[in-house]
Amino acid sequence: MKITVIGTGYVGLVTAVSFAESGNDVVCIGRNKKKILEINGGRSPFFEPGLDEAITRVIKNHRLSVSDELDKYVAECEIIVLAVGTPTVNNKIDLSELKEACRAIGIGMRKSDIYQVIVVKSTVVPQTTQDVVLPILEKFSRKRAHTFGLCMNPEFLREGSALIDATKPDRIIIGQYDNKSGATYAKAFHANKCPILFTTLTTAEMTKYVSNSLLSTLISFSNEMSRICEIIPGVDAVDVWEGLHLDGRLSPVINGKKIYPGILSYIRSGCGYGGSCFPKDTKALYYFAQKRHIKTPLLKSVIDINTSQPLRLVSILKDVLGSIDGKRIAVLGLAFKPDTDDIRESPALTIIATLLDLHASVVCHDPQVYKHGIPMGLTGMNVQLAPTLERAIQNSDAVVLVTSWNEYKLITPRVLKKLMQKPLLIDGRRMFNKRLFEKNGVTYSGIGLKPQQPSL
Ligand code: NAD
Secondary structure, three states, X not given: OEEEEEOOOHHHXXXXXXXXXXXOEEEEEOOOHHHHHHHHOOOOOOOOOOHHHHHHHHHHOOOEEEEOOHHHHHHHOOEEEEOOOOOEEOOEEOXXXXXXXXXXXXXXXXXXXXXXXXXXXXOOOOOHHHHHHHHHHHHHHOOXXXXXXXXXXXXXXXXXXXXXXXXXXXXXEEEEOOHHHHHHHHHHHOOOOOOEEEEOHHHHHHHHHHHHHHHHHHHHHHHHHHXXXXXXXXXXXXXXXXXXXXXXXXXXXXXXXXXXXHHHHHOXXXXXXXXXOHHHHHHHHHHHHHHOOOOOHHHHHHHHHHHHHHHHHHHHHHHHHOOOOOOEEEEEOOOOOOOOOOOOOOHHHHHHHHHHHOOOEEEEEOOOOOOOOOOHHHOOOOOEEOOOHHHXXXXXXXXXXXXXXXXXXXXXXXXXXXXXXXXXXXXXXXOOOHHHHHHOOOEEEEOOEOOOOXXX
């Protein structure tokens, strides 16, 4: 099928590549000429495992091209997918990018005499597709609904494994304005074997928010439990989670083998969720409910716990180190999770800002985030960006682990003892083996563990 995807961000580009990989002819529409050139040259403007190789493949076999000529391509495509940003601004979902793109699509649709289906892939609060997108499309295309199709297809990809998630999804949810819309769009997924669930537009919108709210709730629940563990001598939340995960209802035995489902990765101690989805989507849903006089105290707590969770790590550091004033602190990991260079709403940003307020000298490391330039979220922050992990750790008073990058597994007690005078590791993701570090002369503390003063 001929598909246009609007947006060259994490969702737009990955969706375009994934549709192209499954044999569709895809044009991805961007606004930034430099980015467009980069992608057409086979390189993603952001880091995502396997994406450069996949882009090169689909550009080479002419399945994908990237352009800024929205008008031209919208007119000739059967499917037009909206993958533009929908941030939460001042407690409300900001639909300005979506509305602008809908106006442009509507104008482009005027020149087309084929049946076209417009698909909202951006995350939008319930009723947006019906009450905001549809009227704009009708007005600017000068066509009535039914003469064109409309779908809402929430995206569930996770940054860091976006390509696999998009090419091999576990489910496809198609909210449809009418049966013809859904049936036409479903043809784009001819290569996918997973279940396709057809729903109303609003059910599809709501499913995405419920999914992100559940995962956020598990994370905040785990972090609240971790806070209780932190005041009880002899309790380590990591052991508590291990005991919990062994529950056969959470990790069933199938064909004689214990299965640990992916959902368990959300039931662990950490320094909070970040990224471009959970924080903004939980807030957008909370305010959506508030506005309609629905009380959602659980959702409110989930958001509040998460807002304060990065500060727990700084508190633990303070408890162990005493004063932070003038101390050199190595913050390891800036991305909100491993395998991405995305720092939107990353707990690292809150942790760094708090450390700077406490007059620490902060040196950061991340394997990807500033590899090709300093992202906007970091400009203006008075921090050093270390060229190597070793340079970040060297001579620091404490190492604070924020993102569990695989590269950080190279950190051993021997490395810390070689590079630091008094080795101190504060583990925000509980990725290291506490006993191994303690046994080998490193002061170790972290989320879910009662902070202990270093032994003299
Ligand atoms: P993003 O900010 O990385 O990308 C959005 C892109 O759209 C930007 O590059 C912007 O320039 C472009 N854009 C906006 N208006 C445009 C126009 N008129 N023409 C061409 N390009 C235009 O955002 P994202 O992370 O890709 O997310 C997009 C949507 O998908 C959001 O609604 C988000 O909530 C949702 N989502 C994101 C993820 C994720 O992991 N990032 C996962 C699932 C759903």
